[in-house]
Each structure stands twice: as structure tokens, then as C-alpha cells.
Amino acid sequence: MSTPAPAPAAPPAGEAPLAVRLRGIGKRFPGVIANDDVNIDVRRGTIHAIVGENGAGKSTLVKILYGVQAPDSGTIEISGELVSLGSPADAIKQGVGMVFQHFMLADNLTVLENVVLGAEKLHGIGGAARAEIKRISDAYGLGIEPDHLVEDLGVGARQRVEILKVLYRGARVIILDEPTAVLVPQEVDELFHNLRGLKAEGLAVIFISHKLDEVLSVADEITVIRRGTTVRTVDPVGVTARQLAELMVGSELPSPSTEASTVTDKVLLHIAHLSLPSPEGRPLLDDISFDIHKGEVLGIAGVEGNGQAELVESIMGMRKGATGDVVLHGRDLSTTSTRGRREGGIGYIPADRHRHGLLLDAPLWENRVLGHQTREPSASRGLIDKRAARADTQRIIDEYDVRTPGVDTLARALSGGNQQKLIVGREMAGAPILLVAAHPTRGVDVGAQGAIWAHIKKARREGLAVLLISADLDELIGLSDRIEVILRGRLVGSFDPSDVTPQQLGSAMTGAGDDTTSRETA
Amino acid sequence: MSPRVTRLVLGLAAPLLALVAAFAITSLVLIIAGDPVGGVWSTILQVPAERNMANIINNATVLYLSGLAVAVGFRMNLFNIGVDGQYRVAAFTAAVVAGEAWLPGYLNTALAIVCAMAVGAAWAGIAGVLRATRGVSEVISTIMLNFIATGLVAYLLRKVAVREAGSNEIGTKEIPEGSRIPSIPFSDNPAISLYGFLVIAAFFGFLFWFVLNKTRFGFDLRATGQSTTAAVASGINVTRMTIGALLISGAIAGLVGLPILFGDAYAYGSTFQSGLGFAGIAIALLGRNNPVGIAVGALLFAFLDEQSNPLQIIIGVSPDIVAITQGVIVLTVVVSYEVVRRYGVRLEQRHVARALEQSDEPPAPTAGTGHDESKGVTA
Numbered sequence: 079m080s081t082p083a084p085a086p087a088a089p090p091a092g093e094a095p096l097a098v099r100l101r102g103i104g105k106r107f108p109g110v111i112a113n114d115d116v117n118i119d120v121r122r123g124t125i126h127a128i129v130g131e132n133g134a135g136k137s138t139l140v141k142i143l144y145g146v147q148a149p150d151s152g153t154i155e156i157s158g159e160l161v162s163l164g165s166p167a168d169a170i171k172q173g174v175g176m177v178f179q180h181f182m183l184a185d186n187l188t189v190l191e192n193v194v195l196g197a198e199k200l201h202g203i204g205g206a207a208r209a210e211i212k213r214i215s216d217a218y219g220l221g222i223e224p225d226h227l228v229e230d231l232g233v234g235a236r237q238r239v240e241i242l243k244v245l246y247r248g249a250r251v252i253i254l255d256e257p258t259a260v261l262v263p264q265e266v267d268e269l270f271h272n273l274r275g276l277k278a279e280g281l282a283v284i285f286i287s288h289k290l291d292e293v294l295s296v297a298d299e300i301t302v303i304r305r306g307t308t309v310r311t312v313d314p315v316g317v318t319a320r321q322l323a324e325l326m327v328g329s330e331l332p333s334p335s336t337e338a339s340t341v342t343d344k345v346l347l348h349i350a351h352l353s354l355p356s357p358e359g360r361p362l363l364d365d366i367s368f369d370i371h372k373g374e375v376l377g378i379a380g381v382e383g384n385g386q387a388e389l390v391e392s393i394m395g396m397r398k399g400a401t402g403d404v405v406l407h408g409r410d411l412s413t414t415s416t417r418g419r420r421e422g423g424i425g426y427i428p429a430d431r432h433r434h435g436l437l438l439d440a441p442l443w444e445n446r447v448l449g450h451q452t453r454e455p456s457a458s459r460g461l462i463d464k465r466a467a468r469a470d471t472q473r474i475i476d477e478y479d480v481r482t483p484g485v486d487t488l489a490r491a492l493s494g495g496n497q498q499k500l501i502v503g504r505e506m507a508g509a510p511i512l513l514v515a516a517h518p519t520r521g522v523d524v525g526a527q528g529a530i531w532a533h534i535k536k537a538r539r540e541g542l543a544v545l546l547i548s549a550d551l552d553e554l555i556g557l558s559d560r561i562e563v564i565l566r567g568r569l570v571g572s573f574d575p576s577d578v579t580p581q582q583l584g585s586a587m588t589g590a591g592d593d594t595t596s597r598e599t600a
Numbered sequence: 601m602s603p604r605v606t607r608l609v610l611g612l613a614a615p616l617l618a619l620v621a622a623f624a625i626t627s628l629v630l631i632i633a634g635d636p637v638g639g640v641w642s643t644i645l646q647v648p649a650e651r652n653m654a655n656i657i658n659n660a661t662v663l664y665l666s667g668l669a670v671a672v673g674f675r676m677n678l679f680n681i682g683v684d685g686q687y688r689v690a691a692f693t694a695a696v697v698a699g700e701a702w703l704p705g706y707l708n709t710a711l712a713i714v715c716a717m718a719v720g721a722a723w724a725g726i727a728g729v730l731r732a733t734r735g736v737s738e739v740i741s742t743i744m745l746n747f748i749a750t751g752l753v754a755y756l757l758r759k760v761a762v763r764e765a766g767s768n769e770i771g772t773k774e775i776p777e778g779s780r781i782p783s784i785p786f787s788d789n790p791a792i793s794l795y796g797f798l799v800i801a802a803f804f805g806f807l808f809w810f811v812l813n814k815t816r817f818g819f820d821l822r823a824t825g826q827s828t829t830a831a832v833a834s835g836i837n838v839t840r841m842t843i844g845a846l847l848i849s850g851a852i853a854g855l856v857g858l859p860i861l862f863g864d865a866y867a868y869g870s871t872f873q874s875g876l877g878f879a880g881i882a883i884a885l886l887g888r889n890n891p892v893g894i895a896v897g898a899l900l901f902a903f904l905d906e907q908s909n910p911l912q913i914i915i916g917v918s919p920d921i922v923a924i925t926q927g928v929i930v931l932t933v934v935v936s937y938e939v940v941r942r943y944g945v946r947l948e949q950r951h952v953a954r955a956l957e958q959s960d961e962p963p964a965p966t967a968g969t970g971h972d973e974s975k976g977v978t979a
Contacts, residue, residue: 396832417835426833434833437826448823449834451816462819483955486604491948 094121096158097251097282098143098174103152105138112138114306116152120251120299125273125283127293127314130303130326136286139303140253143284144176145169156251175249177240179256183228190224193243200246214245218275233381234265238272245276252276253284258292259549262381263584270296288326290319302326326524337535340373341559346543347393347512352402354388354567362388363400364567370512370543375534377558377575378547381587385567386547387429390516393545394426395419407511420449425505429516429547431494435501438490442482445489446471446504453508474503479529495526502533513537516547531557551580565589606947614940615886615893618933619900625932626925630917639915644907644922652906654792659902660895661798661859662873666880667898668808669853671889673738675812676825676845678731682724682742683853684877685749690720691857692753692772695868696760698861699773708779713800713858720854721847723749728846732839738846746877757870771869781862797859804852805891821845853877882930888937901926 096119103116113135120126130136141147143154145163154161156172163169166176183192193211194203201207208224215222220238228236237257244252254273258266273283273296287293293300294314302309302325309325347370354363363385370376380386392400395416404411404419411419420426426449428434436445447456447467455466471485478499482492489497498518505513515534519527534557538544548554554561554575561573563586571586623641630637648656666683673680680686694716701708727745730736761770783793812818824831824841832838856876861868883901887893904926908919 394833415835415837416832417837420835428833430829433827433829435830437823437830439826440823444819444823447819448830451819451834451836457816457819460816461814462816464814481956483952487952488945488948490945491952 094123096120097122097156098284099153099155099158100139100143101153101155103139103142103149103154105135105142105147105149112306113142113149116303116306116308118301118308118311120282120284122250122282123277123280124298125277125285125296127285127287127297127300128303129287129290129293129300129322134303134326135306136303137255138306140176140255140284140286143169144174144253170247170249173248173250174253175244175247175251176253177237177244177255177257179259181236181240183236183239185229186227188225188227189222189231189239189242192228192239193224193246197247200248210246211242214242218245218272218279220272232265233260234268237261237269241272241276249281251282251284253286255286256288257285258287258289260382262588263581264588266292290322294319294322337539339559340538340541342372342374342541344372345369346372346407347545348403348405349393350403350405352389352392352400352404354385354392354397354400360566362567363392366402366564366567366569368562368569370545372541372543373538374559375538375544375546375557377554377561378545378564379551379554379561379573379583379587380564382549384564384587386516386564388567389564390426390429390514390545390547393419393514394424417452421452423509423511425508425510425513427498427501427505427513427515427518429520431497431501436489436497439488441486441488442475442480442492442500443468443471443485445500446474446485446507449504450508470507474500474507478503478533493523495522498522499526499529502530506533506537510542512543512545514545514547517549518546519548519550519553551583554583555580563587606951607944610940610944610947611888611893614936615888615896615933617936617940618886618929621932621936622925622928625928626921629924630921635917635921636915640911640917640921643911643914644904646907648903648907650787650789651792654786654794656899656902656906657786657798658795658859658863659905660898661795661801662856662876663879663883663898663901664801664895665804665852665856665859666876667883667887667894668804668880668891669849669856670877670880670884671887671891671894672808672821672845672849672852674825674884674889676821676841677828678842678845678849679739679881680724680727680742680846680849680853681739681881682727682745682749682877683849683856683880684875685742685746686720686723686850686853687856687877688753688872688874689723689749690716690854691861691872692756692868693719694854694858695772695775695861698775698779699867701776701779705778708776709781709862712775712779712862713855716854716858717851718854721851724846724850724853725843728843731846732842753868754870757868761869769869769871771867773867775862775866779862780866781859783863795859795863797863800855801859804855805895808852809891817844853880856880879926882926885930886933 098118098120100116100118103113105113116139118128128136128139138147142149145166145168148164154163156174161172163172184195187195190208190211194201194207201210211222211224214220220242222235222238222242228239231239241252257269261269273285276283285293285297294317297314299311300314300322301311302322304326312322349369350367352363352366353361356362366389368376378386378389388397391397393404395411395414395418402412406422406424409422411422414422432438437448443464447462450456451462455463455470457463468485474480475482475485480492480496480499480503482496492500502518513534518530518534522530534544534546546554546557555578558575561575561578561583562569563571563573563583565587570589573583573586627637630640666687669683670680694712697715698708698712703711723745724742727738727741730741731738757770757772760772762773781796783796784798786793812822820831820836820841823834824836824838828838857872860873865872879901883894883897886897886900887895904922908922911917911919911921
């Protein structure tokens with residue numbers, strides 16, 4: 079391993095007064111140390127990025143700073159004053175505001191109504207509030223119209239409404255939790271433009287992310303968190319993404335790079351004219367057709383909510399009303415039940431493992447049976463074969479490196495990465511022909527991510543057809559043999575991953591067609 | 601302790617905690633009302649006499665079936681509030697069929713039992729179909745069906761009833777002696793005996809355990825109860841499971857009135873015991889939807905009912921005080937199961953973390969302390 083670490087240079091805004099000073103923050107959960115001796119200084123008029131892999135303790139730290147959770151040890155100073163934050167209301171009073179990854183907006187209300195909701199005392203709910211929103215919007219270049227309905231706004235605009243909400247409440251320190259996760263590259267640029275505007279007005283921005291290129295382009299200081307503790311604070315000038323990543327992981331990185339092509343000309347999955355009508359107007363899926371060959375990984379790129387989930391669930395037979403052909407290895411499964419499709423050879427790694435992949439309060443061996451109730455070795459003649467299911471669970475634990483004390487442990491007790499490895503092992507059992515993997519590495523640690531990538535590559539080598547849906551464009555480019563872009567329920571472009579950039583994909587994903595920025599405000 | 605043993609201990613801790621809390625709250629009510637706390641508890645908690653013991657077991661048999669019926673629904677997150685209505689229409693049907701005696705002897709009994717189960721299932725199935733196809737909450741529909749059942753049975757009873765001589769009570773034809781279920785002797789006194797239906801109830805308890813824990817159908821049912829979304833993704837037809845679970849729940853509910861019918865009353869009359877379905881909800885909760893737990897819960901409720909009878913005579917306290925105890929048990933049991941469940945999850949997470957720390961390789965990143973070569977920040 080190369081020695082990471084450029085020498086910690088004096089931050090550019092070293093003279094500015096401190097907005098936030100965290101010292102020795104610690105937070106334990108039973109069996110888990112989420113934060114341990116976290117030390118961070120955030121100066122006014124800077125963008126301070128906190129990076130770390132999933133599960134490193136970023137979210138816990140943010141929750142502590144926003145008053146959602148109380149730290150077990152350590153001190154928080156805001157503008158030089160020692161504070162104790164018992165609730166988000168306390169945090170807001172101290173001028174700390176938070177923009178969550180999942181927006182907290184009421185779609186059927188206007189921007190004005192959303193902004194004043196819960197803050198009616200500040201400027202009322204009428205003209206004064208409207209004027210204040212306009213003032214803030216203009217001052218920071220947010221481009222928000224107070225009387226638009228939130229449901230008419232795009233993702234980027236909704237995020238700006240969230241930022242405006244926080245500013246409206248008088249925040250001087252703004253925390254953004256993974257703000258770019260829901261944005262396409264062009265929207266990210268705009269967000270960064272807005273953040274620079276906030277910074278210029280003397281606000282402190284705390285930016286949580288694990289996308290290192292973005293962090294490097296926008297942050298003035300970067301603090302790396304690993305295993306719950308602050309590893310180092312670095313100056314983005316003179317540090318590379320790779321060095322940062324190595325600080326985050328503490329070792330060499332896995333990368334998703336594809337190996338030699340294993341694509342054959344034998345079609346395993348044939349999808350033709352797949353459509354899914356929606357009760358209100360525009361169909362959720364519109365005439366989708368594609369083939370996946372033996373040994374091929376087809377990647378689907380798209381902004382979330384453009385039909386990826388519907389596509390996967392239609393292929394799995396979970397959506398009523400889907401029309402079109404689903405042919406697996408020459409067998410028409412269009413009218414077959416989900417169970418029939420699974421028995422026919424589809425392995426399914428769902429996007430949301432807690433909702434669709436696991437029985438959280440059931441032991442691991444029962445989770446091994448889930449989805450395989452009708453097949454050996456889990457069951458025979460209508461009865462669950464507990465002994466065989468337990469034995470096969472142990473096999474998955476060993477082969478897929480699921481870190482658990484045993485097969486009787488409840489699924490809930492495992493970390494996300496280990497839960498996901500169990501799911502991958504389960505879905506690869508029973509010799510599938512097609513693997514449908516929706517966001518297979520979302521929310522898992524880097525170690526598990528590398529392992530899951532290796533399993534997908536192995537599946538490809540072994541001649542499976544793989545349908546990969548991911549929001550991580552690097553993952554898509556690295557693993558896929560072909561990438562299709564989905565936009566508003568239609569496939570709008572096919573790309574060769576060997577010569578496509580995330581920017582080109584991003585353009586196709588927003589329907590821009592070229593690299594010009596398309597602003598999504600209404 | 602292995603995880604399974606831990607889970608068993610925790611499983612027992614919850615109802616005990618609930619009972620202690622319920623007794624404390626009942627005592628508080630007695631103190632506030634100025635009734636003798638010690639007297640009430642010493643009356644209730646004395647060792648029951650043989651006759652009372654038989655009554656307790658007989659009532660528990662009935663309550664057990666009711667608890668099982670509710671528990672089937674609970675296992676799938678369905679609230680079958682309608683056991684009350686289901687057992688009424690079913691017991692009435694069984695009484696009519698058995699009273700008509702189209703078949704001889706025990707064939708008549710068997711036919712009546714099958715008819716009761718079918719009618720109970722059909723009555724619950726209405727709610728199942730409404731839920732599965734129209735999304736109507738089974739809580740609402742089963743409550744409504746209870747009212748309809750009460751009215752329907754009262755109406756039909758008039759049609760088929762025979763009036764007993766010298767009484768205002770009306771009832772169905774009496775079941776012929778050859779079709780009654782013989783009782784199990786319990787003591788030297790031939791008047792003290794147990795319902796023969798006890799055996800059938802125990803068999804259904806076993807069947808409940810076997811189907812839920814050993815069969816694919818049971819796995820599907822439990823999986824659907826734990827997470828509908830995961831069940832759908834795993835290929836379970838949730839619509840069919842919803843209807844199936846309510847049919848089974850209703851079929852068992854159909855048995856609830858039968859121990860009384862075939863072992864004691866021999867006819868369905870206007871005074872046939874009511875309210876058994878609601879007790880079943882409490883008992884299923886108390887017994888954690890587990891066939892052994894439900895048996896314990898049924899015995900406890902029957903014990904409280906029986907032992908409170910002499911309260912009025914002995915110390916002048918209304919026996920309704922145990923209804924408070926029973927009600928409070930239901931509330932405290934829900935709370936204490938949740939408390940114990942959370943504690944169990946924490947314990948398990950700690951156990952996992954400890955087990956993984958002991959292994960050579962570092963555990964998942966969130967679970968370890970970690971040793972970092974460089975710490976600190978720039979000032």
C-alpha cells in the first residue's frame with residue numbers, strides 16, 4: 079500500500095472564525111462503536127466535506143450535530159459557545175440546519191407552505207413569508223418561486239427548497255447529507271454553484287459524501303472518517319481521489335473494472351414490448367425491448383424514479399398490469415407468477431433488502447429458505463427441510479464470507495454488507511440462468527462491495543445473464559458489457575461502457591441529449 | 601447462552617413481566633376503590649377445588665380454540681376480530697345439523713363438526729375476499745360480520761327452534777345421545793368431568809404448530825406476516841395467503857362453541873355462551889401466537905374467571921375486578937413484548953459484535969473499534 083496522505087496543509091480559510099468545533103465526540107450503540115474521538119473544526123465561509131465509506135459513522139455524527147442523538151462523550155461548540163443539543167429544535171435555535179438525503183416535503187403543498195410549515199412564527203404564513211423566501215432565493219441564487227407546487231418541481235429544485243427551508247429558519251451552519259446521491263451530474267454542478275453562493279455569504283456548509291471527485295471539486299477542507307473516528311483533515315489541493323479513498327478504506331481499493339468479454343450470441347433473456355400503464359396518464363414503462371445474452375451484463379442507468387424499479391418488478395412478475403413478453407431461455411414467462419419465474423431460474427437481488435430481500439426478525443436459515451420455499455434443499459414434499467436449509471445456510475456463510483456467529487442469528491443483527499452477501503449467496507443458489515441485481519452494493523461497506531462485484535463477475539463468467547440496475551455510474555461502467563439508459567419509462571440510448579463518460583450518461587439520463595445543462599426548475 | 605435459549609428465556613420473561621404489572625395495577629384499583637386487596641388475592645389465588653379445577657380446564661378448552669383461531673390471523677398480521685361471530689354461526693349450524701341427526705351416532709357428530717368449520721371458514725372468508733380483492737380492512741369487516749352473525753342466528757333460531765316446556769328459552773333440537781361427545785372422568789365424583797372435546801382441541805393445537813413451523817404453507821404464512829413486501833418478492837401469492845389464513849382462522853373459530861355444544865348444552869339456545877371470541881384475542885396476544893403459550897393463557901384466563909366467582913359472596917367484591925385484570929394483562933403484555941423484543945435485538949447485536957471481534961479477521965466496519973495509524977486533525 080502506498081503511503082497515503084499529503085501533509086495536512088493549513089486550510090485556505092484558516093483565518094476565519096470557527097463555526098463548529100467538535101472535540102472527542104463518542105457514541106456507542108450496543109456492540110457497535112459508531113463514533114469514537116471525533117474532532118472536527120468547521121470555519122465560517124467554507125465548505126467542509128466529511129467523507130467515509132458506508133457505516134463509517136458519518137450519519138451518526140451528523141445526527142449528533144443536528145441534535146437527533148446525544149453523544150456519549152465529547153463537546154460541541156458552535157460559534158465559540160459550548161452547546162448541548164437535545165433535539166433538532168435546539169440545533170435550529172443554534173443556527174444549525176440540515177438537508178436530509180430523503181426530502182421532507184409535502185408534495186401537494188406549495189413551496190411557501192412547505193417552507194413556513196413549522197416556522198409560522200418567523201414571518202407568518204402570508205406576504206411577509208413570501209417576501210422573505212424571495213429575498214433568500216435571490217440572495218443565494220436558488221431560483222425558487224414561492225407559489226409553485228412542490229409536486230411540479232424536479233429533484234434539483236426540491237433540494238433547493240430544502241436548502242431554502244433551512245436558511246429561512248436562520249441557519250448559519252448547513253449540513254447536507256449525501257446531497258448528490260439523487261442528482262445527475264448536471265444537477266450536481268448546479269448544487270455546487272449554490273453551495274459556493276452560501277459560502278460566499280459567510281455560511282458554513284458541512285457536506286457529507288462518499289463521492290470523492292465531487293468532494294474534491296467543491297470542498298475547502300476534507301475530513302476523512304474511518305471506523306467511527308476522524309482519520310485526518312486534508313486540503314483538497316494536492317490530494318487525489320485515490321489517496322482520499324485509501325484514507326477512507328485504509329487499504330487498497332477494489333475496482334469494478336470488467337474483465338475480458340464473455341458475451342456469447344445465445345439469448346437468455348428476451349424482453350419485448352414490455353409496458354406498464356399507470357392509472358394517471360403517462361405509462362410507468364413504455365414499450366421496452368432488450369435481450370441479454372449468456373455471459374452478458376446489461377446495465378440500466380437512469381435517474382431514480384424513471385422506471386427502474388417498475389422494470390425489475392415487471393420482470394419478476396410482481397407488477398399487475400404489465401404487458402409484453404418476458405422469455406427466459408426460450409420459455410415464455412409472461413403470464414407466470416413470481417414464484418414460477420424464480421423457479422424458472424431468475425435470481426433476484428432487490429434494491430431494498432430490508433423491504434424486499436429479508437425477514438429481519440427471522441433467523442438466517444429462514445432467510446435462506448425465503449424465495450426457495452419450493453425447491454431443494456430448503457423444502458421437500460411441501461415440508462420445510464430445516465436441517466438441509468441450515469446446512470446450506472452454513473455453506474453460504476462460508477462461501478460468501480457472511481460474518482455472523484451462526485445460522486440462528488436474526489437477520490436484523492447483521493451489518494448491511496453481510497445481509498447483502500447472504501442475499502447474493504441465496505440468489506446464486508439453485509443454479510439461476512438470470513440474475514437481476516438492483517443496486518447490489520447500495521449501503522454496503524467497501525469490503526462487501528468488492529466481494530459482491532466479484533460475485534457478479536463470477537456469475538458472468540459462469541454464463542449467467544445479468545441485469546444490473548445501479549445509481550452508481552462507476553459501478554455500471556465497470557461491470558456492464560452494455561448500458562441502456564432509461565428515462566421516463568423508456569429506453570432512450572445504448573452505450574458501450576468502454577468509451578462512455580459519466581457525463582455522457584448523465585446527459586442521456588436527463589434527456590438533455592447533449593452536455594448542456596438543463597435546469598429543472600418549473 | 602445459545603441464541604435459541606436466549607430467545608426462549610426472553611420469551612418467558614415478557615408474559616411474566618406483564619402479569620406482575622397487571623397484578624400491581626389491579627391492586628391499585630382495589631386500593632383506590634377501598635376494597636380489601638389481600639382478601640381479593642387470597643380468594644383468587646387459593647388452590648382450586650376439584651370441581652373448580654374441572655371448570656377451569658373446560659373453560660380453558662373453549663378459550664384455547666378461540667385463541668388458536670385468532671393466532672392464525674395474527675401470524676399473518678391479520679386481526680380476525682370476528683371469531684365471535686364466526687363461532688356463533690358455526691355453533692348454530694352444528695347444533696342444527698347434529699339435532700336433525702341425518703346420520704347415525706358419531707358420523708352425525710363428525711358431519712356437524714365439518715359443517716361448523718366450513719361455516720366458520722365461510723363467514724371469515726367473506727372478510728378475506730373483501731380484504732384481498734377490495735382492500736377492506738379485515739378489522740372493520742369482521743366486526744360488522746359479528747353484528748350480522750348475531751342477528752342472523754337470532755333470526756334463524758326462531759325458524760328452527762323448539763320451545764322447551766315451561767320455559768321462555770328457545771333452542772335447537774337436542775342432539776341425540778349417541779352423537780354427544782363423551783366426557784373424560786376427572787375425579788371419583790361422576791358429576792365432575794372434562795369435555796371430551798379437549799382431545800380435539802389439543803390435536804388442533806398440535807396441527808397449528810406443525811403446519812406453521814414445518815410446512816411450506818406455514819412458512820409462507822409467517823413470511824407474509826413478517827414482511828408482505830419480502831413475501832411478494834419471494835414469490836408468495838399474498839392475495840391467496842390472505843384469504844387462506846382467514847379461512848383457516850374461521851374454520852378453527854367454528855370449533856370454539858362445540859365443546860359446550862357436544863359436552864354440556866346439547867342444543868344451541870338463546871342463552872348460548874357469548875363473548876368467547878374477544879377473550880381469544882387477549883389469549884392469543886398473551887400466548888404469543890404459540891400453541892403452548894395460548895394454552896397457558898387460556899388456563900390463566902379460565903382460572904381468573906373461575907376463582908373470582910366467590911368474591912361477591914366471601915368478601916363482597918364484584919368479580920368483575922378480574923375483567924380489569926384480564927384487560928390490563930392484554931395492555932401490559934403488548935408493552936412488555938415490545939420492551940423484551942427490543943432488548944433481545946440489542947442483546948443479539950451485542951452477541952454478534954462480540955462473536956465477530958473474537959474472530960481473527962476484523963469485523964464489519966461499524967462493529968469494531970479499529971486501530972488507525974494516524975489520528976487527529978489540523979488545527
